[in-house]
Amino acid sequence: MADVLVVLKVYPDSDEINLDNLYGDISNSLPKEYKIVKKETEPIAFGLKALILYIQMPEQMEGGTDNLEEIVNNIQGVSHAEVVGITRLGF
Template sequence: MTDVLVVLKVFPDSDEVNLDKLAEEISKKLPQNYSIVRKETEPIAFGLQALVLYVKMPEETEGGTDTLEEIASNVEGVSHAEVVGITRLGF
C-alpha cells in the first residue's frame, strides 16, 4: 500500500495558542497509521501564525483527507484546518 504526504494548514483561534502544544495534541488524536513527519509555522497577519503539518497517511483511507481536517479542527485552540497539498510517497 502506498502512503501519501498531506500538507495540513492549521489556523489557531488566537495568537496566544502555543503551536508546539497544538501539534502535540493533534498528533495524539491521529489514527495509528498516521504520523506527523514535519511541522512549520507560517505568518498569517498581525502576529498570528498558522501551523503547517506534513502528515504521512495511507493513500486508500476511507473519507480521504476530510477525516484529517476534521480531527485537527476538533482540537481545542484550532479555528479550522485545511489540506493545502497532497503527494504520493513511494511507487
C-alpha cells in the same frame, strides 16, 4: 499500497495559542496510521501564525483527507484546518 504526504495548514483560534501545545494535541489525536514527518510555522498577520504539518498517511484510508481535516478541526484551539497539498510517496 502507497502512502501519501498531506500538507495541512492549521489556523489557531488566536495568537495566544501555544503552537507547540497545539502540535502535541494534534499529534495525540491522530490515528496510529498517520505520522507527522515535519512541522513548520507560517506568519499570517498581526502576530498570528499558522501551523503547517506534513502528515504521512495510507493512500486508501477511509475518508481520506476529509477525515484528517475533521479530526484536526475538532481539536480545542483550532480555528480551522485545511489541506493545501498532497502527493503520493510510493508506487
